[in-house]
Amino acid sequence: MEIKLKNKVAIVVGSNFIFGKEICLALALSGAEVWIHHFNEEDKIEQISKEISSLGGTAKVITDDLRNPKEVQNVILEIAKSSGKIDILVNNMHVLSKKTIVDLEPQDWIETLEFNLDIPFLCSKEVIPHMLRIGEGNIINISATAAVTGEIGPHYAASKSALNSMTKGLSREFREFGIRVNSISPDIVQTSTSLSSLSKAVANTVLFLCSPYATHLKGEIIFLGEEENIH
Template identity: 35%
Template sequence: MTAQDVKVAEKTVAVKPLEGKVAIVTGGSRGIGASIAKELASQGAQVAINYQSRSDAADAVVKEIEENGGSSVAVQADVSSAADIAKFIEEVKNKYGKIDILVNNAGITRDRTFRRLSEEEWNDVINVNLNSVYNTTSAVINHMLENKSGRIINISSIIGQAGGFGQTNYAAAKAGMIGFTKSLALETARNGITVNAVCPGFIGTEMVQAMPEDVLAKVVSKVPMQRLGTPEEIAEAVVFLAQADYITGQTINVNGGLYM
């Protein structure tokens, strides 16, 4: 191979758009979160995920990322605990030196009609789905402000926009994420930080696929595109926002046209 051939080969090697960036994905051990973590890594980011109890699932995500040439770490941390999150963030900074991207994805459901909803079921969902966003963001915001750069991406839901039967707790938390996104975007825009939300519709995760066949068919029939979304399609939206410089305070709907 001549020197000219080497130069041509070097030019044809694509530079990954998130090369050198460090990303945190909460709830990144399964479902949508795992797909987000893998897609960010495939685009060059070093990715940290947390898990609460399923270390095997988190380790599997890390292993897949590393087998594909990426760098990842999994840390045990309860997102509803400010102390756990502070330790998690510090561990990530110690390993990678910085944090460029925060994806607030962790979430749970405790579905029940409101008149039967217990205080514990309300608090569980609010703590994991909404208070966690405060915990993680407050732990990284000063770091991003000092660097005058950062991407915060909150995974909300179509339920936070349109509501859902038996999901007052979940809808309140996910709607809260959208309000949080808009307000923080206003506060941080001048410092080079963007804050956006992604609202998935009905996505073909294990939880959705486990729905009774007739119920699932009714759900799909209401979607203009006549299919469920995929976790990978949510991940693509996150990667887009992780690169976007002039988009902030926005809600990106990935729902096949179900809510416009």
């Protein structure tokens, strides 16, 4: 199945986190103009941009912290002004620290939800008006099976569970306006699949969700991993 995303504009938030590089590459090599957002690791992100360019794709790098609503507004506005529109938003936020409730400090809880939930909320809130303007769009939230299994820690599980709930809420609100919101939940703990293979699976699922083949999928939580580990 060949998926073409020519003339589509995408932003991948948190490109420097797990799955980010493969998602950016997949979108760009399918023809989309990809804005690679990162918080740090600038050299790593520049390498992704150069790799995409060397393969004939189009990529631009954008940096901001995004924990402040004004910062998010500025980033989204810059992309919309430069590219004329935004078709695809991928929220790839993964602040991950494995801690039990005994070791978990209040600040750990606040920071995990701030990155894994609040930033996707703020980005979605700013992108949706641009998608409404063109009458279509795709928002894809990268969650985790931990939302169901509770692995890694209560803070991480809670953030990803809430992200899945937000996915369903946004989908219900905007599906009639041509905006599809879905979530991908890879098993980053128990799966026997290598991280490289899992990253490719996540990226390919992102592509599928952005394609005309997935117009029937709205508010879905797509699990990737060992089925017996997801309870």
